[in-house]
Amino acid sequence: MTPPCLFKKERCNRMISEKLQKARDYVAEQGAHIPPENYPLFHVTPVVGWLNDPNGFSVYKGEYHIFYQYHPYGLQWGPMHWGHSKSRDFVRWERLPVSLAPDEDYDHNGCFSGSAAELPDGRHLLMYTAGKIISQEDGTPKKLQIQCLAIGDGVDYEKFSGNPVMDGSVLPPEGIDLDFRDPKIWLEGDIWYAVIVNRIRDETAGCNTGAVLLYSSANLEDWELAGQLDCSHNEYGKMWECPDFFQLDGKQVLLVSPQEMETKDPALHEGHVALCLLGDWDGKTFTRRSVQPVDQGLDFYAPQTLLTPDGRRIMIGWMQSEFTKYVPDGSQWFGMFSLPRELRIQDGRLIQSPVRELENYRKEQTVYQNVRISAPLSLPGICGRTLELNLTVRPVEGETYDNFILKFAQNSRYFTSLTFDPIRNVLVLDRSQSGFPRGIKTPNGYPAGVIHQRTVPLLEERDELRLRVLLDRYSAEIYVNGGEQVLTVTFYTPQTADGIIFDSEGTASLDVEQYRLEI
Numbered sequence: 001m002t003p004p005c006l007f008k009k010e011r012c013n014r015m016i017s018e019k020l021q022k023a024r025d026y027v028a029e030q031g032a033h034i035p036p037e038n039y040p041l042f043h044v045t046p047v048v049g050w051l052n053d054p055n056g057f058s059v060y061k062g063e064y065h066i067f068y069q070y071h072p073y074g075l076q077w078g079p080m081h082w083g084h085s086k087s088r089d090f091v092r093w094e095r096l097p098v099s100l101a102p103d104e105d106y107d108h109n110g111c112f113s114g115s116a117a118e119l120p121d122g123r124h125l126l127m128y129t130a131g132k133i134i135s136q137e138d139g140t141p142k143k144l145q146i147q148c149l150a151i152g153d154g155v156d157y158e159k160f161s162g163n164p165v166m167d168g169s170v171l172p173p174e175g176i177d178l179d180f181r182d183p184k185i186w187l188e189g190d191i192w193y194a195v196i197v198n199r200i201r202d203e204t205a206g207c208n209t210g211a212v213l214l215y216s217s218a219n220l221e222d223w224e225l226a227g228q229l230d231c232s233h234n235e236y237g238k239m240w241e242c243p244d245f246f247q248l249d250g251k252q253v254l255l256v257s258p259q260e261m262e263t264k265d266p267a268l269h270e271g272h273v274a275l276c277l278l279g280d281w282d283g284k285t286f287t288r289r290s291v292q293p294v295d296q297g298l299d300f301y302a303p304q305t306l307l308t309p310d311g312r313r314i315m316i317g318w319m320q321s322e323f324t325k326y327v328p329d330g331s332q333w334f335g336m337f338s339l340p341r342e343l344r345i346q347d348g349r350l351i352q353s354p355v356r357e358l359e360n361y362r363k364e365q366t367v368y369q370n371v372r373i374s375a376p377l378s379l380p381g382i383c384g385r386t387l388e389l390n391l392t393v394r395p396v397e398g399e400t401y402d403n404f405i406l407k408f409a410q411n412s413r414y415f416t417s418l419t420f421d422p423i424r425n426v427l428v429l430d431r432s433q434s435g436f437p438r439g440i441k442t443p444n445g446y447p448a449g450v451i452h453q454r455t456v457p458l459l460e461e462r463d464e465l466r467l468r469v470l471l472d473r474y475s476a477e478i479y480v481n482g483g484e485q486v487l488t489v490t491f492y493t494p495q496t497a498d499g500i501i502f503d504s505e506g507t508a509s510l511d512v513e514q515y516r517l518e519i
């Protein structure tokens with residue numbers, strides 16, 4: 001049988017280019033003196049510079065690797081490199097040298113998003129989108145997106161001499177070669193598959209729109225179009241980015257990140273979002289049955305998953321999104337990943353929970369039960385910026401309450417809040433008091449103010465509201481009612497803003513369990 005990987009070592013360019021070495025040296029030099037307290041405790045960040053999408057989230061030689069879209073030299077998107085970290089447990093991350101630089105003719109406009117897999121021969125494969133600018137016949141430039149490979153040992157990666165392995169020639173007739181990116185690769189039996197997003201000419205929508213294409217290959221070099229899995233028809237955003245496609249609990253999941261989504265559906269929000277398309281897959285056709293938000297907070301985009309050796313589907317996302325982006329003054333790094341989350345499907349719904357490995361870092365438990373809240377209250381020992389907080393809110397017998405309010409990262413000047421309105425059955429997440437100037441432009445110059453608030457309808461009416469809040473210096477991830485909804489928010493206030501306040505209009509009863517998190 002032909003092995004699925006036909007690469008020979010000599011077909012890779014083994015040199016570390018000047019551009020890559022420069023990035024590695026710059027990062028080592030600039031990052032050397034930044035104290036660890038300037039970073040989150042257990043979330044992936046670059047040591048300096050800009051990070052966007054997670055790339056190459058994979059298991060390699062028993063360790064979890066994550067790469068990222070990386071511009072080392074600034075706090076804004078720029079010539080894309082791939083940064084790199086690894087972990088044994090998704091919580092404690094070790095930074096590794098920059099793995100890819102845009103140093104070839106075919107990727108000089110950037111090494112964009114992609115994925116990774118362990119090859120059967122023990123090497124680590126990266127598949128990424130290369131940005132290439134060509135000059136057209138009339139002299140005007142055209143930005144192409146093509147797919148490339150690199151192979152490595154978990155630290156150093158060599159670009160394949162046969163790059164690119166996919167260009168516009170593998171697109172369907174309606175495909176547009178300017179937007180063809182973000183391959184997510186996997187091996188099934190001895191066939192390789194990749195899902196890739198493409199902007200297509202869409203007759204149904206009467207304009208161009210985002211779609212996900214499926215490709216297959218027996219040797220990683222020659223790829224064939226196997227079909228279109230799904231298409232936005234501009235109902236769920238204009239272009240789609242960063243797809244993932246996998247089976248979970250008997251259902252088929254297609255993750256996509258739509259750009260500029262406009263929607264009247266109160267369960268979804270507008271802008272750049274992440275969606276879970278749940279459906280059936282017969283090996284040829286994906287039939288979408290439902291569309292669900294992945295995260296209903298302010299900051300979550302471009303998630304990617306891996307399958308652990310013990311069979312868990314784990315997702316990690318960029319804790320940011322185009323219209324919620326604000327780079328604080330004086331920071332040396334920008335961009336964090338979410339805590340990896342375990343995914344499952346229950347009753348047709350995507351359920352997320354923080355990776356169970358985080359529980360190994362729980363320290364010092366503080367518990368309160370049946371606390372009556374009817375005015376602002378802080379509880380002794382309940383405070384901090386690196387902790388897990390488990391809350392259950394319920395009405396006091398015979399009484400009703402209007403709003404339950406949780407304020408965290410709080411001091412006399414700042415706070416971020418989550419309000420539960422049991423009458424409307426909504427949560428309101430608000431970080432407008434977290435030091436963000438109003439109405440600023442995003443660093444890429446998008447003509448949008450930074451968004452600070454979201455109102456999220458709860459899926460069910462329940463007697464109790466259960467919240468699991470993970471705080472890590474600059475972010476909170478809030479799992480609602482066992483993870484059937486999740487809200488993620490970033491904020492860059494001083495760490496001295498570490499208060500936690502509970503409040504209610506009318507009397508509510510509250511159970512609190514807090515663990516300090518230390519690694």
Ligand code: FRU
Nearest residue numbers: 053069112113181241242302
């Ligand atoms: C998503 C994205 C990807 C692209 C990458 C470039 O945020 O636009 O589609 O590959 O970022 O950095």
